[in-house]
Amino acid sequence: MTSTSSVSIKHLDLSFGAVEVLKDLNLEIANGEFLVLLGASGCGKSTLLNCIAGLLDVTGGQIHIKGENVTWAEPSERGIGMVFQSYALYPQMSVEGNLSFGLKNAKLPKDEIKKRVQRAAEVLQMEDLLKRKPAALSGGQRQRVAIGRALVRDVDVFLFDEPLSNLDAKLRADLRVEIKRLHQQLHNTMIYVTHDQVEAMTLADRIAIMKDGLIQQLASPSEIYNKPANKYVADFIGSPSMNFFLGAVNTDGAPTFETAGQTIPLTGYEFVSSPAAGNAWMGIRPEHIVVGEAAEASDFKIDTSVEIVEPMGSDTVVWCEVMGERIRIRIDGQSSVEPGDTLRIGFDAARLSLFEKTTESRI
Amino acid sequence: MQNKYNLEGPQGTKPRKRLSGTNIMLYGTLLVVAFYYLLPLYVMVTTSLKGMPEIRAGNIFDLPVDITFEPWVKAWSTACTGLNCDGLSRGFWNSVSILVPSVALSIAIASVNGYALANWKFKGSEVFFTILIFGAFIPYQVMLYPIVILLREVGLMGSLWGLVVVHTIFGMPILTLLFRNYFTSLPDELFKAARVDGAGFWGIYFQVMLPMSLPIFVVAMIIQVTGIWNDFLFGVIYTKPDIYPMTVQLNNIVNSVQGVKEYNVNMAATLLTGLVPLIIYFASGKLFVRGIAAGAVKG
Amino acid sequence: MADAKRPNQLLRNLNAKVAAIPMVATALVVFVGCTIWTIVHSFTKSKLLPKTDFVGLDQYERLWKTNKWLISIENLAIYGICSLVLSICIGFFLATLLDQKIRFENTIRTIILYPFALSFVVTGLTWQWILNPDFGVQKIVRSLGWESFAFDPLYNQDIVIYGILIAAIWQGSGLIMVIMLAGLRGIDQEIWKAARVDGIPKWKTYIFIVIPMMRPVFVTALVLITAGIVKVYDLVVAQTNGGPGIASEVPAKYVIESMFKNQNLGQAFAASTMMLVTVLIILVPYAYLEYGGKRRAK
Known part of the structure; x- marks a missing residue:
C-alpha cells in the first residue's frame, strides 16, 4: 500500500490545548512528486509540514515516510531535509561549515562529507561561495545554501517552508525556476508550503489547498484552476x-x-x-x-x-x-x-x- | 487514546515519561536555585520575628517559636545609630523627601533630553549623548570631589537639594537613553504630521509625545525609585547626618559598635529598608524586567 | 523662495537646544570637566584642600607603595575575575534552564531577580548575618555533627573576599540571567528547527550555534558586570567595613576614605584615576568593537 507513496499521512490530528489545528487529515504523496500546500496564513499548512518533519508532536494518527512509520521518530531520523523561510543558517559558520555540520555530527567519514558538500555546491552553482560566511551572502545565495544543507543530507524527501517569502519579487521568480530545475534533476519528493498561488501553480505536480486545518482540494494545478472543488478554492x-x-x-x-x-x-x-x-x-x-x-x-x-x-x-x-x-x-x-x-x-x-x-x- | 482507525504501530503523541531523567534534573536544579535565592529573605523575616534569647539558643533557619513584632517597632522608632535613637523612621522620611523631587526632576529632564535627541537632532547633539553614555561608565569616585566643590559654590552642599541635583545628574545617562530609544521607536510620521499641523517643540512634547509614553514613564520611575532609594554613596557624602537617607541610617544602626548586637532588630531594620524596592519589584513585575532590559541590552 | 530669509544657524532648533542644556552641562561640566579636574589634581600634593602644587607622579608612587591599596587591588582582581566568570556562567546556565519551556517560568524568574531590587547595604547586612559563624551557616553545619567545619569568611582574612563575592553573586546574577534569557529568546526559532533536522543534540546546538550567535549579549553582560565591579563600595562597607583588619578593602573605599577621612586628597585623586584607567582598559576595546567595527562592516 505504502510502497508507492513516499510520504503518507493517516488520520492526522493536531491540537494545541483546545484548539484543533489539523483534523483527521489524510494525504498520500507519490515518489518524486512535487506537492504544494497552499493556503492563507493560519490554515495549518506550515503546521502540517512541521508535523511531517517531526518538529511538532502530533495528537493522533500516523506519518509514514518511505514505508516506515516515523510518527515517533526524531526529525533527523526521518530521512528528510528542510528549508526554512528565514534560511536559518548558522551565522558563525562558513557555507561549507553550514553544509557539513550535521554530517560531521552524524560521524560520517571525512571524504564522504567532502564529496557530498562538493556535489551540493555543484548542483547549486555555489562552489566559489563555500568559504564565505552567511552575512557576506545575498538573500538568494543564502537560500541556496539552505537548500544545499538539505541536499547534502542525501534524503528522499525535501520540505520547504515558504522558502521564497523573504526575497524580493525578481529574485523570487529566479529561485522558483531554480527549485523547479532542481526537482527535474533530482526527482526527489518535495513538499512545499506557500501562500503564493503563482509559486503553487508553477511548481506543483499537485496542489493541496488548505483552510482551517482541512484540505479543500487536492488536484493538479490545471484542475484546481478549471474545476475548483468549492467556492473557497475558486475564490x-x-x-x-x-x-x-x-x-x-x-x-x-x-x-x-x-x-x-x-x-x-x-x-x-x-x-x-x-x-x-x-x-x-x-x-x-x-x-x-x-x-x-x-x-x-x-x-x-x-x-x-x-x-x-x-x-x-x-x-x-x-x-x-x-x-x-x-x-x-x-x-x-x-x-x-x-x-x-x-x-x-x-x-x-x-x-x-x-x-x-x-x-x-x-x- | 483508542485506535479509531485500526492503525498499527506508533501513532498519536509520542509517549513521554512525566518523570524522565532530564525533567527530574531540570526541576531539581531549579528547586535548589530557587531555594538559594529565597534563603536570605526567609532568614531575614524569621530572624526579625524572634526574640533575642531564641536567636542565641537556636539557629537562623529555625522558624520562630514565639512570634514578636517588637524588633520591628524598635527598628522603626527607637534603634540607635550612635548619634540619635529615633530609629529608622527618620531615615525613611528623609529618603522619601529625597526621592520625590529627585525622581520628578530627573525624569522630567531626561524625557525632554531624550525627546530632543530623538526628534530634534541638532549639530553636536549626538556627541553630547555619546559623552553622556560613556559618562555612565566612569567610576563615581573620579567625580565625587569636584562635585563637592561645585555644590559648595552654589550653596547646596550638605542640603537635600544638593543630593537631588546629584541624583538627577547620575540618573541622566540611563534615563536619557531609555527615553531616546523609546521616542525613536515611535513612528516618525506622527512627529512630521504634528509639525505640518504647526506644533512646535513643546507643543509636540506635551500634546503628542507625553500622552503616548505612559509605559516608558512608569519604567523610568521604577528605575529611579529603586535606584535612588538604594543609594548609599551619594547619601553619605553629600548630606549631613540629620538628613541621611534610610540606607545610611540602616548601616549606622546595624554596624554601630556601641551596645549589645540585637540581630532581630537589625534584620527588621534591613527588611524595612528593603521593603520599598521589594514592593515596587513585586508590584511592577514585567515592567521592572523591561526597565533593566532597556538599560542593559540596548546600552 | 529667494526672499525667504535663511534662519540663523544658532537659532535653528532653539527650543531643542535650550531643552538640552542640562544634558550638555552634565556631559561637559560633570563627566568631562570633573574627570579632568580630578586627573589634573592627582599630580598635585593636595592634602586637606585641593592645591595646584604639581609633584609629578609622586602620588602614584606612594599609592603603589601603600599596603592598603595593594590589598584593595588584589581584592578587586580576585573579586572581579570570580564575579565575572561566575555571573556569566550562572546567568547563562539559569537562562538556559528557564528557556526549556518550563512551568512556573515567571515565578522562578521573579525569585531569581528579586535580590537585584535590593540595595547593596541590605544585601551586605543580610549576608553578614547568614555568614555569622556563631549563628549562621557554620553553626548549623556544626550542629549537624561536623564539629570541625569552618566557614567564617567574614572573620577570616584569607577568604573574606569570597564572602563578599557570595553576596554579590546572589544580588547580581538575576540581572545577567534576564539579559541572557532575552538574548536566547531573540534567537530565530527556525535555527533550532534546522539543528533538530540536522540531528544536532541540544547541548551542541547551545555551544556551537547559540552561544556564538549571542556574542553581543555576552559583551554587554561583560561590560555591565565590569562597570559594577569597579564601583563596588556599599557592599563592602555594609558587610565587613573593610575588615577583618584591612583584608577586604577595595579601591572605591580607599578613595573615599582618603578623601573624607584621612584628608589626603592627592592620594584619593590618584587612586580614583587608577580606577578610571581600569574601566578604560575594558571600555575602549568594547567601544572600538561596537562602534568602530560597525562602521567598517557597513
Missing part, C-alpha cells in the same frame, strides 16, 4: 479573482441558471453528477469573459456599461455591473475601452463553475 485561486452570481439552477428541460431576470444556458457545462435544481452560485473567471466578436459567438451574451478601466500593460481589467453584481473582466491590453462605453460581453457554459448555495461545493 482563492486566480487573480483577479472569480466573479460570482447568486441564483438558481433550473432543470425544467435543458438545465439553465437564472439570476437577476437573466437565463443562462448550461448546455455544455460538465455537472459533477446529474444536474439538480436549487439555489446556487455561478462563478466565471475574469479571463473567461470575452468581448467583441467572440462575445457574439458565446453561449450567453449581454450588454454592459464600463465603470472603471485598469490598464496593466499585457492586459486590462475592466470593471462593470452585470446582473446586479460588480464584476471584473480581463481583456487584451491593447484594446481601447473608456469608462462609460457600452461593452458587449459573453461567456461559454463550459467555462463556468457552479456551487451549491449552502455547502458551496461544486455541482
